[in-house]
Amino acid sequence: MTQLVHHPAYLFITLIVLLSVAAALGAIGLQRAIPLSDEARDNYNVVQGATLTLLALLIGFTLSMAVSRYDQRKNYEEEEANAIGTQYLRVELLGEPRAAKVKALLRDYVLLRIDYYKTRDARELEIINGKTADLQGQLWANVRDAAIAQPTPIAALVVGGMNDVINTQGYTQAAWLNRIPVSAWTLMIAIAFFSNLMQGYGVRGESGRRVLLFVLPITVSLSLSLIADIDSPRGGLIRVVPQNLISLQQSFPTN
Structure with missing residues (x-):
């Protein structure tokens, strides 16, 4: 399940198949095995409405969780760029040649x-994390030795700025690891399955059955896949672009 929600495209295909099977099972299997009588129709409508309402609430709540995490990743990218840019100016207080060395780092x-x-x-991410930790060690060693x-x-100010640079990287990494719990995904998919099953069970007429087998599973699959896309920092289409870091990198002198 964990790997599935990390790849929204695969999740969408899986949900389309799963929810379509659920709707078909309700429309073909349950209706033949346990026909729904007119007397039980009112009770069925109550249960069906409650199930769909619960699914809608879960989707809305989970979407809010995903959006808040996406905003958090964007905010930490901005904070990280600001911390590095500020420290790039502060290291000039160390004097040469140490300032030039820290700026290059x-x-x-x-x-x-x-x-x-x-x-x-x-x-590649593992390699980047290893190089990042190594560079952080070099940066900290330089300002520590100067202090x-x-x-x-003045040296304390530079040390504090370098501490902010390292801390913001840790906050960013923690935000990227902060995902919607797998238990929440399992619950949503289970409720979506039974919602489609009940929709199929209560449908009337061949035309309605054909529409049901496509519309509702696609709608729910798209909703859950959108949530997974927003919540997946690397596997989805909706990603945090490091525009502040890119702008900072472009502002540095070329020599």
Whole structure:
């Protein structure tokens, strides 16, 4: 299930098949095995309405969760770019040649952070994370050594700025790992299955049955796939573009 919700296209295909089977099972299997009498129609309508309402509430709640996580990833990208840009200016307080060395490391660091947002490959992501940790160690060592050599308020300011750079990267990574729980996905898919099953069970007429077997499963599948797309930082079409980091990288001098 975890790998499925990480790839919205595969999830959409799976849901189309699963929910169409549910609707067909209700329209063909249940109606023949347990015909719905006119006396039970009112009770059926109550249960059907409650089931669809619950599904709608779950979809709306989960969509809100996905959107809030997407906004959080965007906000942390902006904070990360601001922290790096501010630190790039602060390191000038260290004096030469240390300032030039730290600036060069920060330029390389920004390129790595941009690659982090753009990559879809798991192996490449591991390499990027390893290089990021190595660069963070070098950046911290440089400002730490400067603060030890000259323990002044100015050095403390530079150390604090570097701490912000490292912290924002950690916040970003945590936000990208913060996904909708698999248990919520399991519950939604289960309720969607039974909702389509009940829709098929209560349909009347051949024309209505044909429409049901396509419209409702597609509608629900699209809704759940949209949520998965928003909630998937790397597997979906809706992704956080590191526009602030790209703008910062372009503002750096070329030499």
